[in-house]
Amino acid sequence: MTTTRSDDVATVTEKYDPTIGLETHVELGTASKMFCGCATEFGAPPNTHTCPVCLGLPGALPVANEQAIESTIRIGLALNCSIASWCRFARKNYFYPDMPKNFQTSQYDEPLCVDGYLDVQVGDRTVRVEIERVHLEEDTGKNTHVGTSGRIHGADYSLVDFNRAGIPLVEIVTRPVTGSGELAPEVARAYVTELRDILRSLGVSDVRMEQGSLRCDVNTSLAPRGSDTLGTRSETKNVNSLRSVERAVRSEMVRQAQVLDAGERVLLETRHFQEQTGDTRPGRSKEEATDYRYFPEPDLVPMAPDPAWVDTLRASLPELPAARRARMRDELGVGAEDMTHLSNAGVVDVVAATVDAGAPIGEARNWWLGYLAQKANEREVAAAELPITPPQVARVIALVADGTLSTALARQAVDGVLETGAGVDAVVAERGLQRVSDTSALEQAADDAIAANPDVAEKVRGGKVAAVGALVGAVMKATRGQADAAAVRDILLAKLGAGA
Structure with a gap:
């Protein structure tokens, strides 16, 4: 197994300055698709959520989803973007089997949101990642390549599911991020992590990378130290976890340095991240925007968001994660590192509620990040979604503190609550879990x-x-x-x- 260590990256940055850029695609959690009334349910039988509009049949006309437009504006506002007073959709023309219309309805030179930024924390350093654009488009279908390779090359045959085609998709594109040196991989991960948390707090998407509702393409390039010209970039496609975002940048920095050290040139291309090895493999040469023959979408009218509506959406934004972490840090009395762990696990609210129910912060943190996180992984749900309430967890902690339960018995009590939905005391009594003190x-x-x-x-x-x-x-x-x-x-x- 290939492993790219941090000292490899440090060696790279002795000779080269890295630049990263991230293109993040977010499936919005609307009930219907972007331009038709088909449902967006994940995991439905293949090709059951389709209609003449999302299949691009002749004569079918699209109608824009207002909720998707509103969600996109809210994302733009949360990322400190300017909201366009006038914009429109365009046709991005290309042929691929998962694109039923042979073009994608997207935005090109007139996006809905522009010129934003997101500050991320890497250790004790704050890095500002500038946002170039936040634009709205439709997702493609999904190809399944059947065969030993799992990819189109070497497949016995391919299947296409158009259920996903037409789901509202927001693309968030950063400007080149320079000056981060050997921290570039950590900056990439921190950015996607913070972006995910913002999207979750806005309630616009479930941002589940394993299901594809949050997908990230990672651009990486190297230039000689001190150069004013950026190097040739590669684009690593559809990286499907936060850890893999960081690993993909590390791997590409090392690979490109080896190419340049050998006197060769880095190719402008897409690459595919290999989860097992941590390296990337070549995909295809990278098209430029002109290859897509963009032109304004003739079947959709331009959008001109009412400034009063935008102001209303701005006023309705929830407390964003960075501000909330700072407030909760003070209220809970925990350090920045602990708060990062709680935030990444999505348990800040339930830990705070467990403390409000009388539990010490340390015990509440340990239960939600420890045993309850383990049970959540077994059930493939978020810890906060487990069928146990913060007051119930606080009760378990209290029973351990007063000697009624040992830690092992407390875990059995939690298991009983998760299995039956009964209260903690009822489970303890029914299963005879009290500690023997005779x-x-x-x-x-x-x-x-x-x-x-x-x-x-x-x-x-x-x-x-x-x-x-x-x-x-x-x-x-x-x-x-x-x-x-x-x-x-x-x-x-x-x-x-x-x-x-």
Whole structure:
């Protein structure tokens, strides 16, 4: 497996200045498609959400989705963009099997939102990423290439699903980001992370990269140190995780440096990120905009957003993630690194609510980032979507604090809540999860464990105190994990005349 380390990138930046740029595509969470009434449901049977409009049949006329336009304006405002007083759609002409009309209705030289920026934090450094444009278009269909390669080359045959064709798609394009040096990979990841959080807070998309509702193309180039001219870029397509965004930039920086060091030139091309190896493979030579023969869409009228409407949307924006993190940091009393972990896991709200319900911040953080995050991964949902409430988590924490539950029993209680939907106390009572605190019962269980394991007991008497762990385990098994392990250990050591 190929691994590109941070010291490889540091070596690259001794000779070259990297430039990155990101093109992020966001499927909007509207109920219907961009130019027709077909549903946007993910995972529906292939080709069941189609109609003459999204299939481009002769005589079918599109009508723009107002909710999609509103969502795009809200994205632009959140990214500090200027909203165009007048813009229009264009036809982007190209042929590919997943494009049923043989053109994509998009925006070209007259986008809806322009000239914005997003500040991102990388360690203790703030980097401003300038936004060139935020424009609205329609998504394509989805090709499935059947065969051992999984790609069109070497496939036995290909299938096309047009359910996705026509779903509202927002493209957010940055200007070239220079001056970040060896931090370029981290800047790329931080930008996509912050952008995802903003989109989630706006409620315009579920931004699930694994389902394709947030897709990122990463542009990378190198130029000799101190050069005023940017190098030739490559575009790594459809990188499908935050980690992969960072890895793709690292890999391309190292690859391009090797090409330049060999006296060769970097090609203007698209490349495909390889998740298993962390490197990129060549795709196709990169077209310029003129290859697409853009011209104004004749079947749609131009858009002229009412300034009063834009002002209303601006006033309705929620508190954005950066401002919210700063406020919650102060309210919860946690550090910047902890807040970043909570934000990345999407659990800031539930942790805050758990604290409001009486739990200490440290315990609330540990439960939501630890065991509950594990259960969420098993169910393939976000932790905040688990069927357990912050007050219930706070109750579990309280029962551990007062000695009613051990950590192991608390996890069993959480499992019971997740499985049945019952309250914490009801689960504890029904499943008999209370910790055994009856000293006589623990004494008897310890005697039984010693009698059943004479060899281990003799080792402990002989000074091998660590061997007592086996006896503790026997007692815990006998009490179904309901004993206090520390108390059991003390009892065993006392009975065997061994010191701690």
